[in-house]
Amino acid sequence: MQIIKEDLEFVEENRECSYFNNEISDMRYRYINHCTVEDYQNMLEHGWRRFGKMHFVPECKTCTKCISMRIDVKNYKFSKSEKRVINKNKDTKLYIQTPSISLDHLKLYDKYHKFMHDKKQWPYFPISPDDYSRSYVEGKDKFTKEFLYFKGEELVAVALVDILPESISSIYCFYDHEYADLSLGKFSILAQIKIAKELEIPYIYLGYWIKDHFSMGYKVNYKPFEILKNRASLKEDAIWEKYEL
Secondary structure (H helix, E strand, C coil): CCCCCCCCEEEEEECCCCCCCEEEEEEEECCCCCCCCCHHHHHHHCEEEECCCCCEEEEECCCCEEEEEEECCCCCCCCCHHHHHHCCCHHHHEECCCCCCCHHHHHHHHHHHHHHHHHCCCCCCCCCCHHHHHHHHHCCCEEEEEEEEEEEEEEEEEEEEECCCEEEEEEEEECCHHHHHHHHHHHHHHHHHHHHHHHHEEEEEEEECCCCCCHHHHHHHCCEEEECEEEECCCCCCCCCCCCC
């Protein structure tokens, strides 16, 4: 395995779109060995995301369907249905720690993606320990966390989360659909909102939202939220506006 020691920035053009069949996309990447909190905060505000040491942002020339969004934590009020989800998980144990890898992580990750392949035709390939580590463990810093959810001794959900002074970035979540009655994916986001409120963190960045998309449309439920209105460079001002239905 080759280890990259230098920071890199590059653009991948005409790549297969992750969200629409028969579409192509352009993506800008920054490989950063040690990302400062200040740089990361600036990238989040400009629509960038992170997996491991790789940060990325779409730069598609003819499409703007992928919209960066962030939950307005201060003004967020839990609905009755969300309170029921929280109550249903009163016996779900949550541990927050530095990202790690275990056999239970890998089994749950594969189980989740096999289910989503069967349900929503997601591409499915069993993940290797190296790939998991590269995407979810490498690049960890004092702000990188994993939320581990347990029922008894069983790991039932994992959420990768970055907690910065001014924002939480919700990177990825996978869970066991055998516990569908617990709505673990929703519960994980609600848990992050509760923590953000306690820490007085103003925003939770949920990544890209595509209205009415079968895999991304659910994010519209977390209102109020703001959307990024422009695709500015990191040296330009990012313009965020409250989303109005």
